Amino acid sequence: xxxxxxxxxxxxxxxxxxxxxxxxxxxxxxxxxxxxxxxxxxxxxxxxxxxxxxxxxxxxxxxxxxxxxxxxxxxxxxxxxxxxxxxxxxxxxxxxxxxxxxxxxxxxxxxxxxxxxxxxxxxxxxxxxxxxxxxxxxxxxxxxxxxxxxxxxxxxxxxxxxxxxxxxxxxxxxxxxxxxxxxxxxxxxxxxxxxxxxxxxxxxxxxxxxxxxxxxxxxxxxxxxxxxxxxxxxxxxxxxxxxxxxxxxxxxxxxxxxxxxxxxxxxxxxxxxxxxxxxxxxxxxxxxxxxxxxxxxxxxxxxxxxxxxxxxxxxxxxxxxxxxxxxxxxxxxxxxxxxxxxxxxxxxxxxxxxxxxxxxxxxxxxxxxxxxxxxxxxxxxxxxxxxxxxxxxxxxxxxxxxxxxxxxxxxxxxxxxxxxxxxxxxxxxxxxxxxxxxxxxxxxxxxxxxxxxxxxxxxxxxxxxxxxxxxxxxxxxxxxxxxxxxxxxxxxxxxxxxxxxxxxxxxxxxxxxxxxxxxxxxxxxxxxxxxxxxxxxxxxxxxxxxxxxxxxxxxxxxxxxxxxxxxxxxxxxxxxxxxxxxxxxxxxxxxxxxxxxxxxxxxxxxxxxxxxxxxxxxxxxxxxxxxxxxxxxxxxxxxxxxxxxxxxxxxxxxxxxxxxxxxxxxxxxxxxxxxxxxxxxxxxxxxxxxxxxxxxxxxxxxxxxxxxxxxxxxxxxxxxxxxxxxxxxxxxxxxxxxxxxxxxxxxxxxxxxxxxxxxxxxxxxxxxxxxxxxxxxxxxxxxxxxxxxxxxxxxxxxxxxxxxxxxxxxxxxxxxxxxxxxxxxxxxxxxxxxxxxxxxxxxxxxxxxxxxxxxxxxxxxxxxxxxxxxxxxxxxxxxxxxxxxxxxxxxxxxxxxxxxxxxxxxxxxxxxxxxxxxxxxxxxxxxxxxxxxxxxxxxxxxxxxxxxxxxxxxxxxxxxxxxxx
Numbered sequence: 022x023x024x025x026x027x028x029x030x031x032x033x034x035x036x037x038x039x040x041x042x043x044x045x046x047x048x049x050x051x052x053x054x055x056x057x058x059x060x061x062x063x064x065x066x067x068x069x070x071x072x073x074x075x076x077x078x079x080x081x082x083x084x085x086x087x088x089x090x091x092x093x094x095x096x097x098x099x100x101x102x103x104x105x106x107x108x109x110x111x112x113x114x115x116x117x118x119x120x121x122x123x124x125x126x127x128x129x130x131x132x133x134x135x136x137x138x139x140x141x142x143x144x145x146x147x148x149x150x151x152x153x154x155x156x157x158x159x160x161x162x163x164x165x166x167x168x169x170x171x172x173x174x175x176x177x178x179x180x181x182x183x184x185x186x187x188x189x190x191x192x193x194x195x196x197x198x199x200x201x202x203x204x205x206x207x208x209x210x211x212x213x214x215x216x217x218x219x220x221x222x223x224x225x226x227x228x229x230x231x232x233x234x235x236x237x238x239x240x241x242x243x244x245x246x247x248x249x250x251x252x253x254x255x256x257x258x259x260x261x262x263x264x265x266x267x268x269x270x271x272x273x274x275x276x277x278x279x280x281x282x283x284x285x286x287x288x289x290x291x292x293x294x295x296x297x298x299x300x301x302x303x304x305x306x307x308x309x310x311x312x313x314x315x316x317x318x319x320x321x322x323x324x325x326x327x328x329x330x331x332x333x334x335x336x337x338x339x340x341x342x343x344x345x346x347x348x349x350x351x352x353x354x355x356x357x358x359x360x361x362x363x364x365x366x367x368x369x370x371x372x373x374x375x376x377x378x379x380x381x382x383x384x385x386x387x388x389x390x391x392x393x394x395x396x397x398x399x400x401x402x403x404x405x406x407x408x409x410x411x412x413x414x415x416x417x418x419x420x421x422x423x424x425x426x427x428x429x430x431x432x433x434x435x436x437x438x439x440x441x442x443x444x445x446x447x448x449x450x451x452x453x454x455x456x457x458x459x460x461x462x463x464x465x466x467x468x469x470x471x472x473x474x475x476x477x478x479x480x481x482x483x484x485x486x487x488x489x490x491x492x493x494x495x496x497x498x499x500x501x502x503x504x505x506x507x508x509x510x511x512x513x514x515x516x517x518x519x520x521x522x523x524x525x526x527x528x529x530x531x532x533x534x535x536x537x538x539x540x541x542x543x544x545x546x547x548x549x550x551x552x553x554x555x556x557x558x559x560x561x562x563x564x565x566x567x568x569x570x571x572x573x574x575x576x577x578x579x580x581x582x583x584x585x586x587x588x589x590x591x592x593x594x595x596x597x598x599x600x601x602x603x604x605x606x607x608x609x610x611x612x613x614x615x616x617x618x619x620x621x622x623x624x625x626x627x628x629x630x631x632x633x634x635x636x637x638x639x640x641x642x643x644x645x646x647x648x649x650x651x652x653x654x655x656x657x658x659x660x661x662x663x664x665x666x667x668x669x670x671x672x673x674x675x676x677x678x679x680x681x682x683x684x685x686x687x688x689x690x691x692x693x694x695x696x697x698x699x700x701x702x703x704x705x706x707x708x709x710x711x712x713x714x715x716x717x718x719x720x721x722x723x724x725x726x727x728x729x730x731x732x733x734x735x736x737x738x739x740x741x742x743x744x745x746x747x748x749x750x751x752x753x754x755x756x757x758x759x760x761x762x763x764x765x766x767x768x769x770x771x772x773x774x775x776x777x778x779x780x781x782x783x784x785x786x787x788x789x790x791x792x793x794x795x796x797x798x799x800x801x802x803x804x805x806x807x808x809x810x811x812x813x814x815x816x817x818x819x820x821x822x823x824x825x826x827x828x829x830x831x832x833x834x835x836x837x838x839x840x841x842x843x844x845x846x847x848x849x850x851x852x853x854x855x856x857x858x859x860x861x862x863x864x865x866x867x868x869x870x871x872x873x874x875x876x877x878x879x880x881x882x883x884x885x886x887x888x889x890x891x892x893x894x895x896x897x898x899x900x901x902x903x904x905x906x907x908x909x910x911x912x913x914x915x916x917x918x919x920x921x922x923x924x925x926x927x928x929x930x931x932x933x934x935x936x937x938x939x940x941x942x943x944x945x946x947x948x949x950x951x952x953x954x955x956x957x958x959x960x961x962x963x964x965x966x967x968x969x970x971x972x973x974x975x976x977x978x979x980x981x982x983x984x985x986x
Contacts, residue, residue: 038475054143061408062156097381138411150174167556170231241286242328304343350375374404465579607965630773655884662891677754702746784879802871810870815904820897830937832877856909892950
């Protein structure tokens, strides 16, 4: 089953903030993505059905045991939540039916349920301090939410450090009592203090970590003592301190019981102060801050409700002015106290989570209103406190959006603030405040969100309109600006850019710069794409070299957008023109000079089938400093031939490739980390048949087909091929450039899904001499006005047949490629010939103006191969060639010489790469059409590659090629 992608409701667009209406406020609150600044891991599927350890009823209550089981059903929060969950599950409101419907959904599609529950969530700051035995790790959640960062629970880190140091120090020995003197304890504590602080310092520099959290509220209360700051001064002895006494008492008990959960007030207080010390020092010396979250208020029966009041934290907040303190869970029932701290201290922030869905609707409205009584909306953060069950996320977000909408509506109607101010309040609380505090920098990557909420442009300030530090751009200025307004004309949701779409054909025969077939600038194409694929963090720029090796340059989205805006494209060494797969260079190669890679935004497509928040874009190659096309650009080589056919003969070409691929089981030597072999997936295999063994692979095959459909590659059919583990995936026909772009995107998906299942998908031309090989048979057809097919098809075919031996140097680029096209295996045979529905000739006629090229496999650079094919047909048209070869309906190698003569079949195809390279080298028409410099580079690369491969033994050569193709 393919993994679900992130899901977002259609984003409401506000064209001009100053004229926004209440309806805009409502629609934006209900559609704007949220940053969840505090939540937890979800239960592993094995535990997700509900049990006594994880009662489902706990999603609406912190109660436990009988207090939960016997009374939660009569609480208003529970009754309301069950009504809403019944809508989610599509069942009646009885708890029995809700649990039954939920059980079935979890059993059938747990990931699908999670995806539905996380709809509208853009980022999660995840406290992963829950029991790791029963929940998924925080990184696992990244397949469902565009951004998941870690919040580190400091007490858990301290416990891990303690346990490790105890083992290293030998304090715990079998058969001995855990008892030692005060001096030993002091030395151990000093070592622990250093190691713990080092761990916090290292974690604060970890890109995955966006904050810390303390549960001191549970362990000993929020009345944190600052005494440990005095005790840990330089040259200060700890011998008589209460901290050392508490530490020794705790440590002895921890060692005896093998339980390092820290519940000793002086020691708990010390941990909080030590973390604050590290963060304060880092802020002063490096200018870097990392938020420190604190559980406050609402909790289960373990908590001391009196000391859960954040008012106790006032001395701590004052003592560390450069540490950002986040007061979690609305501090309920102490929301006003927390709001006071957030309003009074620059470094205090109020989180309004957990009361959704733990309180009734009235209670939630009251909490939000109390938060707004005194707290600036720029200091309020949103969180779900979602944990264990995905429904906790869903309920919290749904109820919060409703309450926020109602509360802000009331203030607008009362005249307390305007609609634009309310909109800024809403999006700040939902997204921008957390983005700023946790330094997520999403304003660069999510410029479409700024545009959607009416903030004018991606460069607008992130400060709120309410604070008047940066007003939204005025309507009058926008209306009189000469620049295009970067927002949409209506509130329709943005649509994704096409998966693959070729540039429009030129009407001129000379070279021209191809541009995407769209009037939108590249930055808007990118923003539209990102709006519908918010998980994307990186863009891979695709380059296909002359050996058919796919190479990528990977760029963070923010940098990619800057490059598009500035027109500063990435430079690549011209050495690539003669580079081999192992980065050795063919004779005549040079590292001097570079070309530029310009992304073709019309090809921007998600990378599917692998756990990477990325997309791929195909590229044009440009001359550095000139901006004109670089002669060795594969896509331009093909595009130019398409344009010439269009401009000279009004012919439009269609192409479609058949991907044949074999799935193998890699055998890895764990000592050398090298592959020793690739074994057949199974032996009971048959063409277009589902044998008993082939059924094992069927789920993966269907996953490939479904994943391709997710990027708009819809296969007309698919089936097993004749070789063991071999399958065929025919691609739909489209224009040649789009067809080749689609081919490489589809191959990536097949490779990725196979890798996920522990298999190697290979294009190796012929793995087994007792069965057929793997080709990339390509269908091509001509069409045009009036009687174009009747007038031009024979001359086009004649040109292809004339140059076919030269074309094969590009379409059959390895010695192994020629093992696949021998006679008798339906692969094209040995002669230059064509035939209607004949699979033993290199060109099968499928219909009027429609042929299939069989002398092509998946190893080469298909852009150049198809450029050569079209250039051959174009030469036939220009020369007015007559089709002198007759329609061969049999295997040419099995008919008599006289029969071949009668059909005009008198040329054999090259039997090896050396022969086809010589044909290309002497083919002046193709040399001129493809570019003399390219042909020279290509031939040099292939000859050096042959020399390299020939030096290998047969088995090493086979493994080497399978690993790479």
